[in-house]
Amino acid sequence: MKETVKTKRRSFKHLVPPVDLTGRIERSTRMDRTIHAVAKAVRRRLGPGRLRDLLHGVPTGKPLHPPLVTVSLGCWVATAVLDLTHADPRAARAVLTTGIATALPAAAAGITDWSSLHREQQRVGFVHAVANLTAVGLYAGSLALRLAGDDRRGRLLSFAALGAAGLGGQLGGHLAYRQAAGANHAESVAHLVPLGWHDLCELKDLPDGRPVARRLGYIDLFVLRVGEGVTVLADGCSHLAGPLHQGRLVSEDGSACVVCPWHGSTFRLSDGTVAHGPATAPQPSFETRIRRDGVLQVRPAPL
Ligand code: FES
Known part of the structure; x- marks a missing residue:
């Protein structure tokens, strides 16, 4: 038994x-x-x-x-x-x-x-x-x-x-x-974008002087074209993930910046560093290049 x-x-x-x-x-x-x-x-x-x-x-x-x-x-x-x-x-x-x-x-x-x-x-x-x-x-x-x-x-x-x-x-x-208050809301970007160059879109499809959002794999990117130059940052603000492509473009001490529409964090377009809080963590930035056929390629900038 x-x-x-x-x-x-x-x-x-x-x-x-x-x-x-x-x-x-x-x-x-x-x-x-x-x-x-x-x-x-x-x-x-x-x-x-x-x-x-x-x-x-x-x-x-x-x-x-x-x-x-x-x-x-x-x-x-x-x-x-x-x-x-x-x-x-x-x-x-x-x-x-x-x-x-x-x-x-x-x-x-x-x-x-x-x-x-x-x-x-x-x-x-x-x-x-x-x-x-x-x-x-x-x-x-x-x-x-x-x-x-x-x-x-x-x-x-x-x-x-x-x-x-x-x-x-x-x-x-x-x-x-x-509730992730005070956390870096852009931290996951580095884990979601593989190293190396990635095709993003055609340069001609980007408006001149106005930021737009473009999708790369799992994440959204802030993309700003000025003439032949393109600046790319992660779109979700490091403070609380606000959409940076809806933000204002300003100049701070001679540096071009974007102001987050939610709470006003201000990031330098050149490298994503913080000009003004509440964000304290920098915005992940990307290097760009244009292929001969006009395709914009991006890759994560070195930390
Ligand atoms: S979400 Fe961007 S400043 Fe708060």
């Missing part, structure tokens, strides 16, 4: 939250009017220019918000460890203060990025910001209590703040990894 062996399978169901909190936030329209007003005010206040580019991270080519946030969160976790181990209260106060101080530029960079996102991303980002501002407020209260000599209540407030910061961090992770 066959013996049936019952195996106990581990279930991780209990680890999954019963409510899809982030999904609900993404879909909720309740905050939309506030979000619209705040995002517009932030964009108007900052305007285009160096400060906005700096806060996006354009000078370094990397978003500024994530590394600044890491410093604050690291300091606050260190505060909790120092509190739990009853270490010197001066050390806890020092790292707590450092965390609060670095939270301010982190918030400035974050809200600048947030002001140029899709609405679903802005909803999650808004709650993320509220959770983090709550954390900063609680930490500031904790610091005040500690400085007044009430270390016990100061420590309690810090633990409550860590909970709020944890929620903020969880939502920030969702925003970055699930």
Whole structure:
């Protein structure tokens, strides 16, 4: 007789939250009017220019918000460890203060990025910001209590703040990894276009001086013909994949550029580098040549 062996399978169901909190936030329209007003005010206040580019991270080519946030969160976790181990209260106060101080530029960079996102991303980002501002407020209260000599209540407030910061961090992770805010949306281009030359279209079929989109395999390309010269970039903007061929052509410091129609990222036509954010990653560019029979060929430019 066959013996049936019952195996106990581990279930991780209990680890999954019963409510899809982030999904609900993404879909909720309740905050939309506030979000619209705040995002517009932030964009108007900052305007285009160096400060906005700096806060996006354009000078370094990397978003500024994530590394600044890491410093604050690291300091606050260190505060909790120092509190739990009853270490010197001066050390806890020092790292707590450092965390609060670095939270301010982190918030400035974050809200600048947030002001140029899709609405679903802005909803999650808004709650993320509220959770983090709550954390900063609680930490500031904790610091005040500690400085007044009430270390016990100061420590309690810090633990409550860590909970709020944890929620903020969880939502920030969702925003970055699930909703791809801050990610390079042109990264896949290098994997979708094989090396070597590819026929794109006939030169005579391209309008002069007006960008158009042309398909190459799996991707769309931004193609601009000026006389016999042709500039080709990936068409999906590296910020959030906006269609660059619908953008404006401008000149920035003597360089011809295209401005993304969605949030205004500005890329140099010569090599796809970023002149202005919110994009921080360059736009993949292509080398071009015209065959004798008038066919335009392209190949990915070396990185
Ligand atoms: S998609 Fe946002 S600037 Fe292009």
